[in-house]
Each structure stands twice: as C-alpha cells, then as structure tokens.
Amino acid sequence: MTVPQRLTERKREAILQAAIAEFRSSGFEVTSMDRIAATAGVSKRTVYNHFPSKEALFAEILNxxxxxxxxxxxxxxxxxxxxxxxxxxxxxxxxxxxxxxxxxxxxxxxxxxxxxxxxxxxxxxxxxxxxxxxxxxxxxxxxxxxxxxxxxxxxxxxxxxxxxxxxxxxxxxxxxxxxxxxxxxxxxxxxxxxxxxxxxxx
CATH class of the missing domain: 1.10.357.10 (Tetracycline Repressor, domain 2)
Structure with a gap:
C-alpha cells in the first residue's frame, strides 16, 4: 500500500513541476495538458486523474x-x-x-x-x-x-x-x-x- 502511494505522490509532483516549466515557457493559455503530460513523462489520463482541468492544476501551483x-x-x-x-x-x-x-x-x-x-x-x-x-x-x-x-x-x-x-x-x-x-x-x-x-x- 505504501509503495503505490509513494509512486502516486511522485507522479503528482512530476506533473506539478512539468506544469510550472510549461507555464513558464509558454504561458497559461498556450500550455496544454498534452504538453504537461509529455514533459512529466506520464499519460494524459494520469494528469487528469490528479487534476480534473488545467485550471485546477494552475490553482494548485498558485497554492x-x-x-x-x-x-x-x-x-x-x-x-x-x-x-x-x-x-x-x-x-x-x-x-x-x-x-x-x-x-x-x-x-x-x-x-x-x-x-x-x-x-x-x-x-x-x-x-x-x-x-x-x-x-x-x-x-x-x-x-x-x-x-x-x-x-x-x-x-x-x-x-x-x-x-x-x-x-x-x-x-x-x-x-x-x-x-x-x-x-x-x-x-x-x-x-x-x-x-x-x-x-x-x-
């Protein structure tokens, strides 16, 4: 139970770091969930499992x-x-x-x-x-x-x-x-x- 949870946390962190990098380089409007997934090295589905929308992902970065x-x-x-x-x-x-x-x-x-x-x-x-x-x-x-x-x-x-x-x-x-x-x-x-x-x- 602990290992999957740690893996999930690592993926979530990878998504957040990828989103920050993409938002920095391209801005909010141009950045897509596809690009964030590619930069994070995860599937688009994984991104949506953690964050239901780009706005939700951005809100977490604001947090x-x-x-x-x-x-x-x-x-x-x-x-x-x-x-x-x-x-x-x-x-x-x-x-x-x-x-x-x-x-x-x-x-x-x-x-x-x-x-x-x-x-x-x-x-x-x-x-x-x-x-x-x-x-x-x-x-x-x-x-x-x-x-x-x-x-x-x-x-x-x-x-x-x-x-x-x-x-x-x-x-x-x-x-x-x-x-x-x-x-x-x-x-x-x-x-x-x-x-x-x-x-x-x-």
Missing amino acids: RLWSSISAEQDTVYCPEKPLREQLRVLLQVKLRMLADENLLDLARIAIAATIHSPERAQDMVGRMGEREEGLTVWIRQAHADGRLKPMDPAFAAQQVHGLIKIFAFWPQISMGQPSLTEAEQAQVIESALDMFLACYQR
Missing part, C-alpha cells in the same frame, strides 16, 4: 505560490519588544520572499493568466489577501495593546505591503528589474517603518 508567502505569519506580536524591531523582522522576511526568483516566475505566470479572466484575478487577489493576513493580525494585536492609534488593521497592513511592493515586486514583475540588493532592501524597510510609525504609533 504553492501563496504558501511561500506565509512565512510572515510566524511572527507573533510581543508586548515587550519595540514596535520598530518587530516590524523590521516582518518586512525583512517579506523582502527575502519577494527576492526569490522562483516566486517571481510563478507570480508572472499567475498575473499573465488572470489578465483575460476576471474570475482567476478575483481568486488570486483573494488568496493573496489571505496569505498577507499575518501582518494584519500583528497590527491588530499592537493596536489592542494600546501601542497604535485607532485604524483599520487590514487597511494599514495593505499600506505597508504597498510601500514594499512598489520597490520590490512590481518593478521586477512588470519591467524585469533585478531584485533589490541588501542595502536597497534595508533602505526600503526603514523608509516604510518611518512612514508607518509616524502615522500610527502612539
């Missing part, structure tokens, strides 16, 4: 993309530590993630695939919002502790993400600019911290 964003959720608010120090750690994790070429490749695929499909775009934005909940939770806890002024935590978190992504995500995605150097990351982080704390810290 992997969003799961790589969830590291920031490991940071828990600490009443004893300075706000700036805690936020700096959160943003450092975020910027390291945004510098990952694999993630940027998958993000390009996802964005390109959503251009012609509002449904996919809505799903993508929804998933991204869920994965960025970690910062919202941290802000909500800091506010409840009386250390931040009244505000909408989700809105404030979105502001911070915007301050980061305007330098460390959208230029790389849309214009092919290189990822930020460590010095540039530090500059973006400290500037974002200045703006956030000047606005919201009590």
Whole structure:
C-alpha cells in the first residue's frame, strides 16, 4: 500500500513541476495538458486523474505560490519588544520572499493568466489577501495593546505591503528589474517603518 502511494505522490509532483516549466515557457493559455503530460513523462489520463482541468492544476501551483508567502505569519506580536524591531523582522522576511526568483516566475505566470479572466484575478487577489493576513493580525494585536492609534488593521497592513511592493515586486514583475540588493532592501524597510510609525504609533 505504501509503495503505490509513494509512486502516486511522485507522479503528482512530476506533473506539478512539468506544469510550472510549461507555464513558464509558454504561458497559461498556450500550455496544454498534452504538453504537461509529455514533459512529466506520464499519460494524459494520469494528469487528469490528479487534476480534473488545467485550471485546477494552475490553482494548485498558485497554492504553492501563496504558501511561500506565509512565512510572515510566524511572527507573533510581543508586548515587550519595540514596535520598530518587530516590524523590521516582518518586512525583512517579506523582502527575502519577494527576492526569490522562483516566486517571481510563478507570480508572472499567475498575473499573465488572470489578465483575460476576471474570475482567476478575483481568486488570486483573494488568496493573496489571505496569505498577507499575518501582518494584519500583528497590527491588530499592537493596536489592542494600546501601542497604535485607532485604524483599520487590514487597511494599514495593505499600506505597508504597498510601500514594499512598489520597490520590490512590481518593478521586477512588470519591467524585469533585478531584485533589490541588501542595502536597497534595508533602505526600503526603514523608509516604510518611518512612514508607518509616524502615522500610527502612539
């Protein structure tokens, strides 16, 4: 029972890796399940046994993309530590993630695939919002502790993400600019911290 299960898992992983490669090279619209099966070295039927459609396969790849964003959720608010120090750690994790070429490749695929499909775009934005909940939770806890002024935590978190992504995500995605150097990351982080704390810290 164990061996067939392992074989099934290996085939599933091979299909996912093949799909990522094909989506990267050809985009979502052009990539076919036949090409994915050929690249994975499995039959088309095997592909459909694991994923009922190309959309379902793409959704699983998106799940992997969003799961790589969830590291920031490991940071828990600490009443004893300075706000700036805690936020700096959160943003450092975020910027390291945004510098990952694999993630940027998958993000390009996802964005390109959503251009012609509002449904996919809505799903993508929804998933991204869920994965960025970690910062919202941290802000909500800091506010409840009386250390931040009244505000909408989700809105404030979105502001911070915007301050980061305007330098460390959208230029790389849309214009092919290189990822930020460590010095540039530090500059973006400290500037974002200045703006956030000047606005919201009590």
